Amino acid sequence: MSVGNQRGVVDALKIDLKRMHETWMEVVWPRQRSAEGTVLGKWTPDGGMSLYLYRLWSALGVPIVALVYPLVLFGYFIRFQTRRVNSTAVSLGFVGVVTLFAILWGALAVLAKFQFSASLDSGGVTAVAAASVVAIVSAALAFGSYALDGRPLTVLLAYPFAMTAIFLPPVVAALYAPAVAGVVLDQSDSLARWFLFDAPSIFGVQEFLIEEFEREGFAYVLMWFGISVPLGWLLGILVTLADLVRPTPE
Template sequence: MSAGTEQGVVEAVQFDLKRMHETWMEFIYPRQRSAEGTVLGKWEPDGGASLVFYRAWSTLGTPIVALIYPFVLFGYFVRFQTRRLNTTAVSIGFAGVVGLFVVLWGALALLAKFQFSGAFDAGGVTAIAAASVVGILSAALSFGAWRLGGRVTTVLFAYPFAMTAIFLPPVVAGLYSEAVGSVILSGSDSLQDWLLANGPAAIDDVKTYLIRNFDLEGFSYVLMWFGISVPLGWLLGLVVTLADFVRPTPE
């Protein structure tokens, strides 16, 4: 990496951190964010107790900004990828997006029925076909929610539907095929163990309830991945929103 590029990265990080800290200050005080170049300038108290509290609030914001900034960086990455996908979606339109998922998950259902029917348990082909239909509908709903516009609609619906369209059919295929399941479902078991140890499910009462009432087998895998895909979609939407707030880009 050249020195010029390194300097540019450092300056970009400094800009982001400064803007985030100014936003933190603006929760309480006026004229903080991007106010230095304005006529009035950045507001600061004259002195006394108000100045002490101002500086204390500023100091408190420093570690909070440092903790949030990795999510902003992740949001930049997700935003870059989603906008590439958005460009593709715009170019092929609604029919193209739905057609792409029809080909993708329709091929999975056809392979299950005609090519590998012997490798699937009873009812597997029907379940995979149903999951493929749900995946295709989820892709259509995701595109529709995105085209409606609005940050809330996109975060609440477009991202979760997109995650469901991607995750659901292969997980259902894994339920009825030992070969597919050995990859997808064994990974689900490992993920379940990690979530029980480190995620929200690590809370004793929640963990005890889940262990007593749910066994990770059969349809529980579908529920687990549906329970992951929706919050994951919300998380991706929120980090992109955070990235847009810190460093807006032209649509």
């Protein structure tokens, strides 16, 4: 990496950190973010208790910004990837997106019917086809939620629907096709065991899941649906955070 590129990266990091800290300050105090070049300038207390509180709030923001910034960097990466997907989706249009997912997951249903039918249990082909329909509908809803052009709606619905469209059909196919199950379900079971027995307890959720569900069959579908929704929210929040720190033109 050249010296010029290194300086460019360092300058970008400094700008990001400064902007994040100013955003933190603006939670409580007025005219903090990008206010230095304005007519009124950045607001600062005249003195007394307000100045003490201002400095205290500023000091508290330093470790918080340091902890959050790695998430912002990850958000930049996710934003780059999602905008490539968004660009492709917009160029295809609603009909194109639905058709593409129909072809992809329809092919999975056809394979289940004609290629893996001998290894599928009774009702397996129907289950794979149903999961494919859910994935296609989820893709359509994800595109529709994004096309409405509202950040809250995009985070709340578009990202979770997109994750569901990606995760659901392979998991359902794995329930009935041993060749797929050897990869998908084994890894799912490892993830489930880690969450249930090794991960920190989350308000008794693990205990409830252990009592109410067995790690087999349709429970894996519920598991991945339960993963896809919060994962979609998380990715949406990270992209929103990246946009807040370093906005880019749409």
